Amino acid sequence: MNTTELLQYLVKTSSEMTRGSIDEAMLLHFDLIMESYRDKPFFYKNLLKYDRFMVALSLISFGYKDEKVPLSDVRAFCQKRGYMSRNSLDAYFSFLVVSGYMDVQLHAQDGRMRSFQQTDKALYTATQLIKSYLLPSQIILPLNSWMPGLRRDVDLLRIYARGLAKILESDFLLDKILPEAKWILNRDGGHLPMLALYADALRNGSLETGYNVSSYVELSRCLGVSKTHMQRMIKxxxxxxxxxxxxxxxxxxxxxxxxxxxxxxxxxxxxxISMELGEAEHQMESKSVDACSC
Structure with missing residues (x-):
């Protein structure tokens, strides 16, 4: 699938999602992600800020694509995309190391560089986040024959990361496809504060007619953000x-x-689509191995 075909497929699939049970899927996503968020609000309100989230996804994608990739390659990629500055990236990498989500060591082939590896803690967190998107998508477009086979989290994460690498390379991501949404995404809590308002209205049966929102104090406590943060977003x-x-x-x-x-x-x-692309690549590799063993 070339870049033009990939973009067309992304647009087509997202359009099909919108026409399906999107509200039900959004509620499930919100509930799933909040299960983790409530346990570590400080960590997740930083992780889900769009630029930081893209850095985290880049680390996972690069790591699964090439276990020997130096950390500097990920830094250069994220800088080029404008996710964060070099100093901010270094600080964020240090935060992930100190928090127990990433190990960094001297590169085996070049002592001037550093290699990295996600810890079991990071892999578990990443898998839960992926499921918070993947399971809701199944409500709208239920498929595929390969889904039941991904019983092990390590298989799901590996396939997702390898498929995501193709989308990262193409740069067909939310901030490019729908740039007007970035004002929501690139702040503490990412999309969750606005999704919390949406879910509140949906569950109160007043989505399109206005409603008395839960107090700013209640919402800020739930999401680990300040009352002022919520008020500024609304303004x-x-x-x-x-x-x-x-x-x-x-x-x-x-x-x-x-x-x-x-x-x-x-x-x-x-x-x-990341799962579909990753699974397609996995199937091709399996066929190649089978052919070579014959």
């Missing part, structure tokens, strides 16, 4: 035409509903 969204607000009432505009549905459909589509 920014209001200036962009996504809300109408007074002190307590927040009315969600059709533009906000459409933005959230499109953003989540793209995220679900990227996860689904």
């Amino acid at each position: 920014e969204g209001e200036s962009k035409g996504y809300f109408k607000c007074d002190k307590r009432l927040i009315v969600l505009s059709p533009a906000f509903i459409e933005l959230m549905r499109r953003a989540m459909s793209i995220c679900l589509a990227i996860t689904r």
